[in-house]
Amino acid sequence: MQVIFKIFRQNENTGPSFQTYQLDVEAGNTILDCLNRIKWEQDGSLAFRKNCRNTICGSCGMRINGRSALACKENVGSELSRLQQVTASATNLDPTDILPESIPEITIAPMGNMPVIKDLVVDMQSFWDNLEAVEPYVSTRARQVPEREFLQTPEERSRLDRTGNCILCGACYSECNAREVNPEFVGPHALAKAYRMVADSRDDRTESRLEQYNQGTKGVWGCTRCFYCNAVCPMDVAPMDRIGEIKNEILARKNEQDSRSIRHRKVLVELVKQGGWIDERKFGLQVVGNSFKDIKGLISLGPLGLRMLIGGKFPFRFEPSAGTEEVRSLIESVRELEEKRD
Template sequence: MQVLFKVIRQEQNSPPQVQTYTLDVDPGNTILDCLNRIKWEQDGSLAFRKNCRNTICGSCGMRINGRSALACKENVGSELQRLQQIAASATTSDTVRNTSDIIPEITIAPMGNMPVIKDLVVDMHSFWDHLEAVEPYVSTGARQVPEREFLQTPQEREKLNQTGNCILCGACYSECNAREVNPDFVGPHALAKAYRMVTDSRDFETESRLEKYNQGTQGVWGCTRCFMCNTVCPMDVAPMDQIGKIKQEILDRKDAQDSRQVRHRKVLIDLVKEGGWIDERRFGLQVVGNSFRDIKGLISLGPLGLRMLVRGKFPLGFEPSEGALVVRSLIESVQSLESQPTSDQY
């Protein structure tokens, strides 16, 4: 079948342009196969990265029809089927379109959150620099074990499996909304590796690591929980889940007075536990104003409060949800389970 490939091409520091290529392909051909054919048969100047062709090296990361993926993993058939499902969900029952005469299109673009060097090749310096910032290697003290190997139990090693699957392809970093607005945020790839160090029984720097990952919005509190990193990860590392685990480690060690980020999470849980949902009147005062301890925080709430009053969005009363008792019992049950020691703690 014929497929039209729209490739977003760009030279460094120049505007992007769309160049189209038509190929006769089989549904089982990977996107990387098609790019190779374009380069070998039609346009030798097209630039993209590749290496293993087997979803191992992570080199061929790029945006395929709007979402970051590995060109060696995605094939033409599944990609066109995905596009058809998207189109079908967006089409109303009253709209009938005859697509039998239309050549299907696949759009390929460079990854996001990184400057383009040429065509589909991006500059990944920030990606690697932010990975280095979390020190993703076992601490020096842990490596100085004399005259024997540093043994781990199967249970201890199993904790490293999911994060150990990361191939550093950059897909999560490319789609990270937090990175798009906050260049200081280290990114989901770095924090997934960070959790690997936090949970590694051979590492001696857990406490100092958690303090570092707790700072401002550079670390875990910069994550906006948009789920995009989990959605695009080709290896099911689930970076956002790992970030959540680091947050929980921090919350277990901190109280509400340590930082606004910690207070935000603890106050949210307390208010939901109390009323079944959040009492907005108390939430801002307790989190930003720190229960009237933070005068600057209270003053900063003034303009927002006035706008809410003018637009009728400030709740004058608070009605607990009908299921408040159920919500409270669920939260207490989870907290009780979390407080119990696990088998590997004995």
């Protein structure tokens, strides 16, 4: 079948543009196969990264039809089917009712949150720098027993399995909304690797690592939980879930007075437990105002409160939601399970 590939072209410090190439392809051809053919048969100046061709090295990360993926993993047939599903969802039509284009198009662009060097090749220096910032390697404790290997139980080793699958392709970093607006945030890839160190029984720096990952919005509290990193990860590492597990380790060791981020999480859970949903009046006072202990925080709430009053959006009373007892029971059950697991 004939397919048009609309490919982002750009040299460093020049404006971007799209260039189209038409190929006769099979549904099972990978996107990387198609890029290779374009480079070999039509345009030798096209630049992109590749290496293993087998979803191992992570080199060929790029945006395919708007989401970051590995070109060696995605194929033409699955991409066209996904586009049809997206169109159906946007138009509330059955996918079978959507008429195919005369010649379907696949758009390919470089990954996000990193500057373009040329075409589909991006500068990943910030990606590597942020990875290095979390010190993603086991501490020197293992070197104190040189006469034997450092043994782990199967259960201890199994805690590392998922994060060990990360191939550092950059897909999660590319799609990270938090990284896009906050240049201090280290990114989901780094924090997924950070969790591996927290969970590793051979490491003896757990406490200092958690202090480091707890620093403002450059650590775990910078994550907005948008789920994009989980959605695009080709190896099912689920970086957002790993970030959540680091947060749980921090929360187990800290109280509400340690930081606003910790108060935010603990107060939110307690208010939901009390009323089934959040009493916004108490939430602002307890989190930002630290229950009247933070004067600057209280003052900062003034303009927002005034705008809410003027707009008729300030709740003068709070009504618990239906099913509050069930919500409370669920929260307590989850806490009991976590305590047993620990």
